[in-house]
Amino acid sequence: MALPPAGAAQPYTASEITSLRGWANGQNTAFRADTAQVLITLGLGAGLAALEIAGVRVGDITLDDEGVLIRVTGKRARTVPVLSQWESLLSAIKATDAPADRFLLMPNRTGSYPNIINGFIARSAGTQLQPQTQRMRATWIVTHLAAGTPVGPLLRAAGVDSLEAFTRFVPYLPALSDVDSRRALRLQTR
Template sequence: MRDFTLACILDAKPHDMLYTRILLTFASRYVVWAFHDAGAELRRDDLFYPSMIYRFARTYPSAKTQQLAETRLLNLAEALGYEPSPHRLNKQSREIRPFSHAELPAFESWAASRSTDRARRDSYGLLALAGGAGLGATEIAAVRGRDLTRTPAGWVVRVTGKAPRSIPIRVGWDSYADIAFEGLGDDDYAVIPHRKESSREIALMHYGARYDGPAIRRLRITWIVDQINVLPLASIVYAAGFKNVSSLLRYAPLAKVMPEVELHALLRSTGATQ
């Protein structure tokens, strides 16, 4: 179990020695608990998924430690490439945790209170790209000044990589982009430009946890949940950078059913002109 845990920590590439020690403390106890108490096998896909992590976090008596364990282990799972599998879909309502609208204003205060201009710009940029456009850590790490366009209607992000697309930063989050990207050169990275290219993605995955801010993963989840009741399926798949519609299954428990009168009216009208 020790070798297994160490291998997981090393593959996650923590950003510094202190964070490595903290992560190792939680991960070591978690692996022992999952193997002996939860009956999991020593396989990453059988250990590092959110519902199991939530159960483990509740073994701590302190609410603060529960939250810390949960955050650190969820970041580890994301760094190790966790993807939900179909047989766990019945657990997805617990695993998908968007931020509530009541929580969102605190993020602006968090970004504004960072101690340096660079830290404030990075924090606002993270909010704009993850919360305002639904980008993941890998995609944010690749965004440069040339990928950002300020139009009369607002900001637009050109996403490169495995799922190239063009996404607007939504209203309410675009003011963060104004602060973060002012004066950004075409070749400059939009967020944490001082980081080496090889470590930028990992640093972004852990950014919220390290600086007591929101995690990119939950900001992206919040953005997706806000879209599922507005956009057609194919459009959500494109906008979120998914490969196919099956990726939306995990969000199904959070979708809203419209009132019956509206639903009947819409169903009667679809295809009427064909």
């Protein structure tokens, strides 16, 4: 008998995302605010997991006429288009003369270490909502599923092999009216 899918991290609500932006902007130094903004941009805008966020470098950003792409290296290597509302910070970073091998998250470091993100968050300023990478990734996935992003490209961008990885997010999708459900299943547009 197959095991049921693992519980999904709950996606952030729109008001929680606003709170996360406030958390990022409210850090006690410009360096920490920049790092916090990179963290939520890569989590909410590209759906990256913690280790992936920690590994992104300036050279992994590509800008073109279609927007911003992030190259993810490692076990789930892929290229991820960034949600348009999260592109501006990455575009600004790419426009600088920063070396291609410079990390985006905490750029002065020379290597990566386990729990870099948890350590950063634990030392962060503010008492409001703090980011969790699993919830940011869940938010990105649910955003795409709710928008009707084709599953083939979404599977590739998420770095997963099967639709089964998304079944745990179904409870978080907005309900459609009977009319909208029927139209969608008929492939009828409004």
